[in-house]
Amino acid sequence: MTYTETPFFGYAMGLLVWLESIPLSVWVHESPSVWAQPTVLTLHTMGMAVLVGAAWVLDLRLLGISRTIPLSDFRWVFPAVALGLIVNLITGVLLFMARATTWGTAIPFLIKILLVVASAATLLPLRRFLLRSDVDQQEITGNVRLLAIASIVAWTAAITAGRLLAYTVTG
Numbered sequence: 001m002t003y004t005e006t007p008f009f010g011y012a013m014g015l016l017v018w019l020e021s022i023p024l025s026v027w028v029h030e031s032p033s034v035w036a037q038p039t040v041l042t043l044h045t046m047g048m049a050v051l052v053g054a055a056w057v058l059d060l061r062l063l064g065i066s067r068t069i070p071l072s073d074f075r076w077v078f079p080a081v082a083l084g085l086i087v088n089l090i091t092g093v094l095l096f097m098a099r100a101t102t103w104g105t106a107i108p109f110l111i112k113i114l115l116v117v118a119s120a121a122t123l124l125p126l127r128r129f130l131l132r133s134d135v136d137q138q139e140i141t142g143n144v145r146l147l148a149i150a151s152i153v154a155w156t157a158a159i160t161a162g163r164l165l166a167y168t169v170t171g
Contacts, residue, residue: 062148122150
């Protein structure tokens, strides 16, 4: 028995087919309007730029670039990251729904999602470190630098995986 013959796969495919058939999904995928897929994709890209750009600014500071700027001056990063994450979550769900049967069964897409989750997970301990009241007196430890490197690598891999989907997954 292959995995496609299991009851779980049948239920999952039914859910994916249902997601694709929702009027909003059909509109995003099939509408000739510039407000459909082109706008959703543009907003997804802009959200990614804010999210990853802000994360990278913090990561690079933690790795030693612009050491003269106090770490507490980088607290603005987290509201920007949150905004980018919200925009990407909404637009990503819309883009996924429009091609749920294709993306939901594509291993490269699932790898991309895991990379996004891993990338976002690096921000939680960095946020905890940066929001300490004595952050400007704290030394940046090897663990914090390692998290910054992991963040840069994971975001780069997630973006690359997302871009490569256009060439590896058809549907």
